Amino acid sequence: MGVLDKLGVRKVINACGTLTVLGSNRVSSRVLEAMREVADSFIDMNELLVKSGEYIAKLLNVPGALVTSGAGAGLVLAVAAAITEGDVDKMSRLPFTDGLRNEIIIQYPHTVGNPYVYLINIPGGRVRIVGSPSGVNENDIKNALNKNTAAVLHFQYEPQEGEVPLSKVIDIAHEFNTPVIVDAAAELPPLLNLTRFIKMGADLVVFSGGKDIGAPGDTGLILANNLRLLEACRLMSPFSYINVNGQSRVFIGRVMKISKEDIVALVAALEEYVKVNHEERLSVMNKMADEVISELTAVLPGIRIEKRLNHPGERIRPVTVPKVEIKLPRRYTELYIKLLREGDPPIYACECEGNLCINMHTLSQDEVPIVINRLKEVISRYPPVTNQ
DSSP: OOHHHHHTOOOOEEOSOSOGGGTSSOOOHHHHHHHHHHHTOOOOHHHHHHHHHHHHHHHHTOSEEEEESSHHHHHHHHHHHHHHTTOHHHHHHTTOOTTSOOEEEEEGGGGTTOGGGGGGGTTTOEEEEESBTTBOOHHHHHHHOOTTEEEEEEEOOOSOTTOOOHHHHHHHHHHTTOOEEEEOTTOOSSTTHHHHHHHHTOSEEEEESSSTTOSOTTOEEEEESOHHHHHHHHHTSTTOOEEETTEEEOOGGGGSOOOHHHHHHHHHHHHHHTTSOHHHHHHHHHHHHHHHHHHHHTTSTTSOEEEEOOOTTOSSSOTTSOEEEEOOOHHHHHHHHHHHHHSSSOEEOEEETTEEEEESTTOOTTHHHHHHHHHHHHHHHSOOOOOO
16 A cells, blocks of 8 residues: 555646646656665765755856755745845844845736745845836836845746836846846746846846756755855755854754755756756647647537647746646636546646636646546536526
8 A cells, every 4th residue: 555545645637737736746766766865874964055056056057056945945045145145143133124124126016916925024024016006117126226125026927017027127226236036936948947047147046946847846946146145045044053142043044944855856857857858848748738629629619729828927837838728607617627626536627817727737648638538527517508
């Protein structure tokens, strides 16, 4: 009996994407091998953290890198670094930042429907929103920059209507000697995004390791141009002990512990990721989407079924991965999602603007016929009525 059977937990077919709540992504045998290699060893974790970052930086040809326990942890550390700049006394105060430069500037469009803005508050950041529902202009950002500004945070949803693009944000912020942090957690593929924002000049860029990169879900990565801020992130990492007023102190990153197995897993996953033919991967996904559309069109006459690539500003990332969108009245979308989850095996589909979406990102080719047949089954039981 397997461990999931013992726990009474069923495996699911994931037709939603690399969501944390569904286990992020699959982990390859090479990544598992790297984890097993270190599992029965003891290691100086600070050395492993430093050396893994140096190795990743060289692999990606970027100035600096740091492995974290997820993109959320990376974002918290990045904000904390911008506030403290590696000053031990300031690090010891977090999250109590009164009197420190603690304002984090965010454009209004990036806050709409974005739960991750909350993470700024964890290390004591104070959110300063610029712009309005009608949009943001360059002067909004310039006028917000002041002696209390710690950083500008850019959530990479662009091009998004009404926002100032990242390239302009970097120019403006750097004119005022203010660092720019980019949250690019789920911006892969395409592969070029892994280094694009660093090449544009961003100070710190945060990625999830457990999404398209294919490391365990509790891994993440900070890439850096600003090595001073990256070192501040490391100083607040889980393995940092610094003497403060005669007492050994830990810092805000202590609760973001990452194992030796996770660190080497991310290294191994990145080694694989940069070698993969991503065009071929997307071609396979598109063929899978075409198969779903062809099969379902026959049983849903009069219903629009089409391939969907997200609008760049949408929150479901990445934009390059194809999905099949079945345009249904919302009540049928909700019903079909519910019935798919109640079946055996459970199939998790997602909703896109009220319609039913099947995401190819996390489906295997063997799972596609299962999804098609189950959809045909629920549709035959509850055929959609569109004229009510």
